Amino acid sequence: MQEKLTEEQRTQKQRELVEAMGRLTNQGGGTSLAGRILGLLSFLDKEEFTFEEIVDELKISKSSISTTINHLMETDKIEYVTYPGDRKRYFRIKINTRKQFLLAMKRHIEKLEKLNRTALELKLDKNSRTAKNIGEILKGFAFWKNQIESYEKEFLADEI
C-alpha cells in the first residue's frame, strides 16, 4: 500500500499530523495549541510526555503550555500519571473520551433547544413560516438527543 518509510520519514509524517490536528481543531472552534498537544499525545509513538518534552516538541513557551494543559485536563481530554521517585508528571491522552464528547454535544443541543422552544412560545402566529421551521428544528434536536442516548446505552455502558 505504501512505500517503505525510513524511521525519520515516519516520525516526520507524524509531526505533520500534529500540525494538521492543530489546524483542524482551530477550525472547529478550539485553539490550535490545544489541538497540537492532543495530536502530540496521540499520534507519536511515545505514549507519555512530560511538561518539558511538550515544550520542546512544540516550541511554545512554558506559560502557554501550562495554561493549555490545565484547560485540557479540566475538560477531561488529557490526564497525567506519576512514577515513584519521579517528580515529573507524565501526560497522556484520556482514552474513550467519547462519553464526555457526547455529553458536551448533548448540552449544546439542549441549549439550542431551550432557545428555540422559548422562541416558539413567544410567536404570535404559530403557523408562520419561521414558527413552523422552528418546530422542524426542534424535531431534529429531539431525534439527535435520542440517538445520543441510545448510542450511550449501546456502546458506552462500561465507561466511566
Next chain:
Amino acid sequence: MQEKLTEEQRTQKQRELVEAMGRLTNQGGGTSLAGRILGLLSFLDKEEFTFEEIVDELKISKSSISTTINHLMETDKIEYVTYPGDRKRYFRIKINTRKQFLLAMKRHIEKLEKLNRTALELKLDKNSRTAKNIGEILKGFAFWKNQIESYEKEFLADEI
C-alpha cells in the same frame, strides 16, 4: 403556563433571544453577529427583513452586516426574495437547512477520520494504548457517519 405578556414584553423577550443566539453561536465557533442575524430572522414575528431593517435592529454598521449577510448566504443559512417594483432584497432564513448542517458535520468527521487513519498506519506498535484508542475513535466515526447517512435517507429525502 405563563403570565400574560404585553406586546412590548413579548418582543422584548424575542430580542433577548436574538442576543442569546449570538452568544451561543459565538461559543460554537461562529461569529456572534452571524448568530444575531439568524436569531433576528427566526425569532421575531416579522418574517422578512431588508438590509436596512437588519442594520437598524442590530445597530451594527452597514459594512459588517453586508459581509456577514453574504457569508450567511454562501453557507446557505439565509436567502432573499424580491418583489416586483421593489429594489430591496428581503432576507429570510432558509428553512430546513439540516441537510447542509449534516453535510458540514460529515465533512468534518471525514477530515478527522482521515487524520486518525493515517496516524494509525504510521504507528510502530499497533497494540499500544494510543493506537488502540485511535482504533476506537475510528469506530465511533464510522458509527456516526452511518447514522447521518441513514438520517438523510429517512428524513431528508425530499429536501433540496
Next chain:
DNA sequence: TAATTAGTTCGGATTTTTTAGAACTAAAGA
C-alpha cells in the same frame, strides 16, 4: 541551608478577528 527542579501566574506584546467609516458602484428615479 542553598540550589535546583517543575511548574504557575502576571503583565505586557503580538497577532487575529471584528467593526466602523468613507469612498465607491450600479441601478433606478426625477
Next chain:
DNA sequence: TCTTTAGTTCTAAAAAATCCGAACTAATTA
C-alpha cells in the same frame, strides 16, 4: 442628466485571543 437608493469594498481602528518572558512558588536535592 443629475440624484437617490441599496448596497459593496477598502483601509484603518478597536477589541479580543493568544503568546511570551520574567518573576514567583513549592517541593526536592545537595
